[in-house]
Amino acid sequence: MESQSRVFAAIVPAGRELSGNEKEQGLEVRAVSRQSPGKCLREVQVTGTAEVRCQADRASVRVSVGNSKESVSEATHSVSRRLGYILQALRQHDIREEDTSVRRFLHRDADMYRMDAEVIVTFSDFEKMERICSILLEKLDKSVFVGTPEFYHSAECLSQMRLRACVSAVENAQLKASKVSQLLGQSLGPPLLVREDETKEWRNNEDNGGGGQGSAAPSHFPSLPAVTASSQVSVSFSLRDTSRKMRREI
Numbered sequence: 001m002e003s004q005s006r007v008f009a010a011i012v013p014a015g016r017e018l019s020g021n022e023k024e025q026g027l028e029v030r031a032v033s034r035q036s037p038g039k040c041l042r043e044v045q046v047t048g049t050a051e052v053r054c055q056a057d058r059a060s061v062r063v064s065v066g067n068s069k070e071s072v073s074e075a076t077h078s079v080s081r082r083l084g085y086i087l088q089a090l091r092q093h094d095i096r097e098e099d100t101s102v103r104r105f106l107h108r109d110a111d112m113y114r115m116d117a118e119v120i121v122t123f124s125d126f127e128k129m130e131r132i133c134s135i136l137l138e139k140l141d142k143s144v145f146v147g148t149p150e151f152y153h154s155a156e157c158l159s160q161m162r163l164r165a166c167v168s169a170v171e172n173a174q175l176k177a178s179k180v181s182q183l184l185g186q187s188l189g190p191p192l193l194v195r196e197d198e199t200k201e202w203r204n205n206e207d208n209g210g211g212g213q214g215s216a217a218p219s220h221f222p223s224l225p226a227v228t229a230s231s232q233v234s235v236s237f238s239l240r241d242t243s244r245k246m247r248r249e250i
Contacts, residue, residue: 042239
């Protein structure tokens with residue numbers, strides 16, 4: 001996770017207007033009346049940004065079997081037997097029924113009857129996915145087709161990523177505001193306003209294969225995509241003058 005914050009601050013006495021140059025530079029710690037006409041509250045306005053990166057957390061694999069026979073019963077029996085083994089292997093590895101979908105299709109091809117079956121499995125455990133694919137290829141050999149995994153992000157993963165980016169941006173803004181307030185002889189008060197100004201997302205692919213310098217991964221090797229989310233926020237904090245408090249204590 002990469003993050004950064006920008007802070008603009010200037011102490012402005014009550015009643016003084018900011019000059020045009022100060023406004024352009026974004027220098028603004030204002031004295032405003034928020035509580036009562038005789039009580040002015042100073043505030044510091046800061047911006048914070050953060051980036052959060054999230055790799056794909058789901059993968060979809062297509063497993064298919066098919067056969068052609070002279071009769072419908074022979075075709076369906078041959079395919080159903082292998083389909084049963086595939087579903088049994090999934091159950092033995094604790095794959096839930098809601099994470100699998102099965103389709104069957106029987107059609108006539110010239111003088112033969114052809115039966116095709118397809119199982120689409122959704123995985124959240126990629127190591128388990130690799131084990132199951134290896135078992136099916138080993139046991140069923142050429143009679144089964146196991147497709148290349150298609151990786152993607154679940155809605156929950158994307159939602160959590162966006163939330164983390166926004167929270168991290170606010171944390172960065174608070175940290176910088178605290179540092180600035182100490183530098184100016186103030187203490188940071190509670191937040192007055194938190195606003196998310198901008199969000200961005202972009203995708204990029206990561207290659208899991210490859211070796212040393214100059215080598216390239218085979219084209220059939222699956223890549224694991226990642227998504228990065230950025231958030232920029234504006235936060236206003238109230239300021240307390242610690243120097244006045246110290247003089248009163250003295």
